[in-house]
Amino acid sequence: MSSADITSNSQTGMIPLQATATNRELCPHNAKISCASCRLNKLCLPIALDNSEIHQLDNIVKRNRPYKKGDHLYRQDDAFESVYVVRSGSIKSYILSDSGKRRVTGFFLPGEIIGMDGIASKIYANSTMALEHSSICEIPFTQLERLSQQLPNLQHHFFAIMGNEIAKDQKIHTLLSSYTAEQRTASFLLGLSTRYGRISLSPTRFLLPMIRIDIGEYLGLTVETMSRVFTALQRKGLIAVNNREIELLDIEALRGIIAAS
Amino acid sequence: MSSADITSNSQTGMIPLQATATNRELCPHNAKISCASCRLNKLCLPIALDNSEIHQLDNIVKRNRPYKKGDHLYRQDDAFESVYVVRSGSIKSYILSDSGKRRVTGFFLPGEIIGMDGIASKIYANSTMALEHSSICEIPFTQLERLSQQLPNLQHHFFAIMGNEIAKDQKIHTLLSSYTAEQRTASFLLGLSTRYGRISLSPTRFLLPMIRIDIGEYLGLTVETMSRVFTALQRKGLIAVNNREIELLDIEALRGIIAAS
DNA sequence: CAGGAATGTTGATCTGGATTAAGATTTGAC
DNA sequence: GTCAAATCTTAATCCAGATCAACATTCCTG
Numbered sequence: 010m011s012s013a014d015i016t017s018n019s020q021t022g023m024i025p026l027q028a029t030a031t032n033r034e035l036c037p038h039n040a041k042i043s044c045a046s047c048r049l050n051k052l053c054l055p056i057a058l059d060n061s062e063i064h065q066l067d068n069i070v071k072r073n074r075p076y077k078k079g080d081h082l083y084r085q086d087d088a089f090e091s092v093y094v095v096r097s098g099s100i101k102s103y104i105l106s107d108s109g110k111r112r113v114t115g116f117f118l119p120g121e122i123i124g125m126d127g128i129a130s131k132i133y134a135n136s137t138m139a140l141e142h143s144s145i146c147e148i149p150f151t152q153l154e155r156l157s158q159q160l161p162n163l164q165h166h167f168f169a170i171m172g173n174e175i176a177k178d179q180k181i182h183t184l185l186s187s188y189t190a191e192q193r194t195a196s197f198l199l200g201l202s203t204r205y206g207r208i209s210l211s212p213t214r215f216l217l218p219m220i221r222i223d224i225g226e227y228l229g230l231t232v233e234t235m236s237r238v239f240t241a242l243q244r245k246g247l248i249a250v251n252n253r254e255i256e257l258l259d260i261e262a263l264r265g266i267i268a269a270s
Numbered sequence: 271m272s273s274a275d276i277t278s279n280s281q282t283g284m285i286p287l288q289a290t291a292t293n294r295e296l297c298p299h300n301a302k303i304s305c306a307s308c309r310l311n312k313l314c315l316p317i318a319l320d321n322s323e324i325h326q327l328d329n330i331v332k333r334n335r336p337y338k339k340g341d342h343l344y345r346q347d348d349a350f351e352s353v354y355v356v357r358s359g360s361i362k363s364y365i366l367s368d369s370g371k372r373r374v375t376g377f378f379l380p381g382e383i384i385g386m387d388g389i390a391s392k393i394y395a396n397s398t399m400a401l402e403h404s405s406i407c408e409i410p411f412t413q414l415e416r417l418s419q420q421l422p423n424l425q426h427h428f429f430a431i432m433g434n435e436i437a438k439d440q441k442i443h444t445l446l447s448s449y450t451a452e453q454r455t456a457s458f459l460l461g462l463s464t465r466y467g468r469i470s471l472s473p474t475r476f477l478l479p480m481i482r483i484d485i486g487e488y489l490g491l492t493v494e495t496m497s498r499v500f501t502a503l504q505r506k507g508l509i510a511v512n513n514r515e516i517e518l519l520d521i522e523a524l525r526g527i528i529a530a531s
Numbered sequence: 532c533a534g535g536a537a538t539g540t541t542g543a544t545c546t547g548g549a550t551t552a553a554g555a556t557t558t559g560a561c
Numbered sequence: 562g563t564c565a566a567a568t569c570t571t572a573a574t575c576c577a578g579a580t581c582a583a584c585a586t587t588c589c590t591g
Contacts, residue, residue, distance in 0.1 A: 104444055107529045112444045126440055128433025134440060154429065158422050165415060171432040172389025178439035179387055179395060183365055183373045185446040186490030190548065221569065229447030234548055236570050252557075252569085268368045451578065482539065495578055497540050513539080513587075532591105539586070550575070557568070 042096075043067050052120035052207060053094055054148075057166035065156060066163070071147040072096075076139040082123065084136045089127030091147045095119045098143020099218035102126075102135040103226070113227040116140075116219060119208050125174055140218040185229050188267070193228040194238045195266045198248065202257055213260070217253045303357075304328050313381035313468060314355055315409075318427035326417060327424070332408040333357075337400040343384065345397045350388030352408045356380045359404020360479035363387075363396040364487070374488040377401075377480060380469050386435055401479040446490050449528070454489040455499045456527045459509065463518055474521070478514045 044055045044067045055063045071091075075098075076082065082093055085105060093100075100117040114135055117123050127133040128150065157164040184196055206212035217224070221235045228235075242248045247263055249256040257263065305316045305328045316324045332352075336359075337343065343354055346366060354361075361378040375396055378384050388394040389411065418425035445457055467473035478485070482496045489496075503509045508524055510517040518524065 104440070106444060106448075108531055110444075110448050112447055114440045114443055125433055126437040129430045129437060130434070134437045154422075154426060158419070158425060161415075161419050164419060164425060167429075168415065168432070169390045171429070171436065172386055173391070174436050175432065175439065176387040176390060176395045178436065178443065179365070179375045181443055182375055182439065182446065183367060183371075185443065186373055186487070187367075187371050220567090226447070231549060232569075233550085233571085237548090240570075270369055481537090492579060493539075494541085494580080498578090501540075534591100535589090537586100537588070540584080541582100542584105543580100543582085545578105545580070546576100547579090548575105549577090551573085553570100553572090555568100555570070558566085560565090561563085 042072075044070060047096065049094075049096065049120045049208070053122075054163065054166060054170075057162040058160065059162075062160050062162065065160070069148060069152040069156060071149070073145060073147055075142055075144045078139055078141050080139045082137040082139070082145060083133050085133060087133050089124070089131045089133055089150065091149045092122055092124040092128075092153065093137075094122050094146045094148065096144040096146055098145075099140045100137050100143060100145070101140055101219060101223055102137045104135055111226060113219075113223050116223075116227070118204050121204075122170055122174075125171055140223075190228075190230050190234050190238050191241065192267050192269070193230065194224075194235070194242065195247075195263045197224065197228060198255065198257060199260070199263055199267070201255075202260070213257045215255055217255055303333075305331060308357070310355075310357065310381045310469070314383075315424065315427060315431075318423040319421065320423075323421050323423065326421070330409060330413040330417060332410070334406060334408055336403055336405045339400055339402050341400045343398040343400070343406060344394050346394060348394050350385070350392045350394055350411065352410045353383055353385040353389075353414065354398075355383050355407045355409065357405040357407055359406075360401045361398050361404060361406070362401055362480060362484055363398045365396055372487060374480075374484050377484075377488070379465050382465075383431055383435075386432055401484075451489075451491050451495050451499050452502065453528050453530070454491065455485075455496070455503065456508075456524045458485065458489060459516065459518060460521065460524055460528070462516075463521070474518045476516055478516055 044050055044053075045060065045063050047053070047055075050056065050063070054066060058066060082100065095117050097119055099119075100123060101113055102115045102117070102123065103111055103113045105111055117137075123137055123145075124133065126135055153163075153167070157167055184193055188196065201215065201217075202212040205215050221232045221239075224230075225232050225235045230238075239248070239250045242263075243250050245262075247257070247259045247266075249258055305311055305314070306321065306324050308314070308316075311317065311324070315327060319327060343361065356378050358380055360380075361384060362374055363376045363378070363384065364372055364374045366372055378398075384398055384406075385394065387396055414424075414428070418428055445454055449457065462476065462478075463473040466476050482493045482500075485491075486493050486496045491499075500509070500511045503524075504511050506523075508518070508520045508527075510519055
């Protein structure tokens, strides 16, 4: 690689992603921001609320200082206190099984809610860790329940959020129980694409916030297989990969891979 | 097999299960029963409610006539109206993917709640079918929400039920993404054991309400593999299998299989 | 209760992805 | 800027479970 294109990929000719909008730019790590003025309020809990209701929600939201990469929001078996919403950055959740195996159970992007697995048992079933510098809103659950009792819209919306999580988990169940490595990966990338699109980032060009090992642990595949699949999809011209940079070149073909046989 | 032991398994010497308490006996298909007098009211929604609250819940519960084996409660893509609680019998839920693959997403025993996957999108993501003659309570969701608004205990409990579903689905995610066929099967059997125990049936001796194909589609395995694993576990003396009859002979060893490496 | 369909079992073979191994590249700390 | 650790890639081999095939058993239905 010559010094002239030191930041671009000479094989794919990809322009470095730094030049485009990023997660960071969209959501500055500004702890002072209120729900009413948050850019995510069309995605997050406020979506169903009117102004006075948003104000009440605002009063129970704790805006802690940003988490650094590798920081934990909470750990498996901690007492359940709060659910969390990603304001900027990204989070992974993972479980350590009895046998010591580590499995990633989810990735969370801005606007997405973390910690609902602890609601029933009052103990978190997962650990959750920041994948990069991230701002998080904390919502003490007891207060959220109390407020839901007063605001039918909030209760309704929170039921919907939990229902959505259940439907999503069932889709993953299907994915893991019968899809090939390539199909799982295509599905994972298309899922990220949709989620980035929702927060007004490019749905075809994004930076993976997680390492290959994490993706593998999420999809039930080894790192080596992840690497091979990325290479294969690139060779077929469906994606361009440069390290953590991903470009989806042929979304229809990716959908076709998932639908196959 | 001689005519003398026509109903027992000459290899395992198992006494036929018909002689023990069954699902049917526990929960007669009596449509007249109220939540207050239902044997499941320590498991189901009433658990958190006082007498007057149970009465209000009772008023919104529809007790349809029993479903015959193979009947659908609802089908994938139907408009979401209600959640359902199994009173007696058993239900499976399944998804048909774009590619035509059928995957079982869950099994539901008495006291368990069905249909929460439709809450967010207002469309059921699964089809649900009775595995045997089953009685089901239907709870129109709009009315359940309205009542939850009035009864904090009910709201709290329903949040807990949904949280439990989320935690359970994540466990399955872990199971499917890294466990062997034998580990998945052991985990499945121990899970059933716990659930039968909860409804006061034997946790070590029960009748599988589903066929091998269904178990395989749930665990991401083929029928042939299911059959081989059952045979292997039987040979090791951990279980006794006679068609749909299962006896868990060594629960600790089954736990050990799951924990291994 | 007879006969066909559905379900379950067992064996032989094949294969996708794991495992093992060895480098290459990137990242982060000093 | 340098160096060690972390991450990623590629290749060779292996194996758990899929697939293919044949048959046994159980369940329905008339």
